[in-house]
Amino acid sequence: MLQEEFKFRFNETVANIERRLSGYDLVLRGAAGLFVASDSVDRDEFRKYVSELNLESRYPGLQGVGYSLLVVPDDKERHITETRREGFAGYAIRPEGTRDIYTSIIYIEPFDWRNQRAFGYDMYSEPIRRAAMMRARDENQVIVSGKVTLLQETDKDKQAGFLMYVPVYRNGVTLDTLDARRANLTGWVYAPFRINDLMRGILGAHVREAGEARPRNLRRRHAIDKKPDV
Template identity: 30%
Template sequence: MLFRLARFLRHRLLVLPVVVFVSGGLLTYASWAAFDRLAQSEVQHAFSLRADQTIDRFQRRFSSYQDTLDAIRALFVASDHVDHKEFIDFVGTLSFDTRSPGTVALGYIELFEGGQHAPIVYIYPENTRNLSILGLDSFKDPVRKSAMSEAMQTNRPVLSNPVLLFQNDPDIIRGVAPNEPLGYLLYLPVNMAGSGQSSTAAGWVYIAFRLDEALAAMFDGETVVLDYEIFDTTNPADVRPVFQSSIAPDARPPGFSPLVAERTLSMLGRNWHVRVFQPGNFNGPSSRLRVAGL
């Protein structure tokens, strides 16, 4: 009887440490798993916030274009006639071309000869490339004419399809050729019905810009944690990439599966798809960020 009791107690003493060890291991694993879930949740939340901030900055970039054109149109609305010097002096005070990298020109296009011609009349800044395109008829290019006509009909700012800017080749009035830098033109009609001057459009103020340069400069000098791609999806049959961060998805380390956030938005008559990727060094709210650009 005593022998059986001793053997039972010995087994109990041997089992107890095992039970304690296993229980401790399970508790540690459970704690680690809970902490890991919390950490991943914080990373996901921080990543989502950063993605939303990218979208917000993208939208504000276009808002700044529209605000600038509104200011220039106000000059025309407030005057019986805006001459060359008045236009150049006023646009110069806006400093928009220096404050907004990617801006190629701000100008005024006038409607002539019963609405059949629309030459560039004023342009700023007056550098060699810009001066070389004064007088060009924007209506000769169907892409430009389509955007200008829509702006005239709706009395709203309208963004063109991507085009080869005249500044790249003033003799070219055609579609975009492969591998040539794309530009956009934002048109705003002046002297529309209700402006107090005329029942028809007298012309357009416009901004010509390189969107890739504008987006690359948005984060210049700042700590940016995101890699991203932006596409112009207005024409589903011709989706155009307009910006890609310095680390493309196919260049990521093997086995690295980043968080991805995708957003779609519509602005100024165009549709955009933004794809945001988690970079390898993103660890949550305290992560240091790096510049992302072309």
């Protein structure tokens, strides 16, 4: 009897998680569609789109929706200058250093105090995030990262996290080869998740029974599944 009850609860939990992640998948694809439908998406357009999603009430555990821009070295200084002219005087791509490729979180909504901590961060500079971003780019699919500590975390109520990525490419190009996808990438729409918040939102009263172990469907889609070194 106990074994049957455990099996039932386990299957129910997995189904609930898969349904919720499918919803998040659609959210990211919809945000990516903004870029497909326009030559450019400005900060105000992105903010309005995410605001209409009502993330806090409809998608608990989803820390926000953002856009990470691919920045080639020759464009780095121009990009920083233009972003500072938008009113972000202290903007910089973090961490500092010389790299072959830069990315920067230029949009992240809601732009609250937690998410502002991620503004300008180069996720491609960190191995676990980079692996998921590369896989999303190469496969043109929504990809879930391995476990990380989000930039949004503080010492209070610190949680493990993960991210979902969907690639954004130049409009009007054919993407049927790997080389084409790599050559025409412009960035990634992404979402950061705090795992405890996510599980509470999905499972409600059953969250303690489910524990904090990551579900099988996340493991299947991980680009890397190891403890981060940051």
